[in-house]
Amino acid sequence: MRISELSTASGVPVATIKYYLREKLLPEGERSSPTQASYGTAHVQRLGVIRALVDAGVGIAGVRKVVGVLEEPPENPYDLLGAANAAVTPVIAGEPDLTEATALLERMGGAPEKCFPDQLAAVAHALATLERAGFTVPEPVMAAYLEHLSAIADAELAATPATSIEDAVRYVVLGTTLVEPLILALRRVAEQVAASRRFGTG
Amino acid sequence: MRISELSTASGVPVATIKYYLREKLLPEGERSSPTQASYGTAHVQRLGVIRALVDAGVGIAGVRKVVGVLEEPPENPYDLLGAANAAVTPVIAGEPDLTEATALLERMGGAPEKCFPDQLAAVAHALATLERAGFTVPEPVMAAYLEHLSAIADAELAATPATSIEDAVRYVVLGTTLVEPLILALRRVAEQVAASRRFGTG
Incomplete structure (x- = not known):
């Protein structure tokens, strides 16, 4: 399909698609003539991932890291999940004291050397x-x-798709970032339900 | 204490304290002379709450709502918790379809009329x-x-302090907003631990 059709299919304006192409977040289309390129469903999917990340507040640098994981996925599933997760973990400035955080990690059954420092x-x-x-x-x-x-x-983790590397990365990255607002919103609703159970409704 | 001492005790610059006073987020100090006012530990506590909310990304309008709940707390604990929670819930523009959200609420044992629409x-x-x-x-x-x-x-909910209304509101408001980054960060660590348990560490 042409870029105008890709725009219609993805809901992303042509100018924005061109920006993503320049930023190398979206692979080039196949050249069909010196002035025209052809795009496929992979481009529609990639645009869906990019828009979802941008909507979730991930910056262009974070999107680039995720695209990097999608384009060169590590072979080991653990490294894959870690890389995808790390790509969307905001970097905290400075060198915080990790003592208490490490203690919490250990209470969950984890070991510091198996956890990304950013996390x-x-x-x-x-x-x-x-x-x-x-x-x-x-x-x-x-x-x-x-x-x-x-x-x-x-x-x-149990629900991570085993169909393909792309599917697994997409699931981890979107499941980590995009699901966060859902989890926080559900928590607030759960608190309201718990309050109503505990105190009645006045 | 004087405003300069309040600044030292709270770690908030004098100019910022004056801004909060003008915005009525902080109650006036007791006038000790026409040009001087005296502040107490209640001001230090209030500044701690304001800074915490601002650090958590809550805007001045949200801070004002929380301060309103703190200054005129509802009598019923359920209304109190709801008001505190609603004060820090971002308002979503438009009128979203609530069908699926309501179904999730009901699966948690809640009823739509007992839940704030914003949530x-x-x-x-x-x-x-x-x-x-x-x-x-x-x-x-x-x-x-x-x-x-x-x-x-x-x-x-079970840990909501029963010592005073201020303590309960403070707990709900800070426990809802400030704890969110902790919950999201712990979830990512938990995912890493779960991945390591599931796939080994490569």
Whole structure:
């Protein structure tokens, strides 16, 4: 299909498609003439992934990392998942103290050497923000986070598609980033339901 | 204490404190002379809450709503929690289709009339973003979200402090907003641990 048809099929304006082509986020189409290129369903799919990441607030640098993983996927599934996850993990500036974050990782049954430093740094950063606000997560609540987030992660991992590398990366990257707003929104609804169960509805 | 001492105690610059005073996010100090006011620990605490919310990305309008809940707390605990939660829930533009979000609420044991529309709209918005990206949450994974987020909400509610209204509101507001980055960061670590358990470490 032509670029105008790709625009219609993907819902992405032609100018934006050209920007993604220049940024090498989208592979070139097949040249059908010196002034025309032809695009396929792979381009529509790639545009869907890019738009989804941009909508989820991932910057162009993060999108480029994800595209890199999609184009040169590691062979080992563990490395693949880690690379995809790391590509969309924001980098925390500075060198945070990882002691408490490491302790939480170990309580989930993990080992520091099997975890990306950026991921532990994100936990440390979140803990530091809470501390600055003088907010302590009560221990039974922290225990609930660790237990139930582990259970959620197990369910997510068990559902990773084995159909192709592209499918697996797409699932991990989108499942990690795009599902975050859903998880947070569901948590707030769950809190409302729990409050209603606990206190009645006034 | 004087405003300069309040600045030292809270770590917030004097100019910013004056801005919060003008915006009525911080109550006036007690006038000790026509040109001087005296501040107390309540001001330090309030500044801690404001900074925490601002750091968590809550805008001034959201901070104002939270301050409103803190200053005129509803009597019923359910209304109190709902108001605090709603104050920090971003408003989604437009009128999203709430059918699927309502079905998820009901699966968690809730009823639509006991849930704030903004909270359901946030779920609907997250679902729409996933759909636009062509990403479907596998049913066993969605079931895990509902089950384990309900368990997390129950643990959070059970730990709501009963010491004072201020403590309860502070806990709900900060526990809802500030804990979100921690939950997302822990989920990514949990995914890494689950991947390592499932696939080995390459």
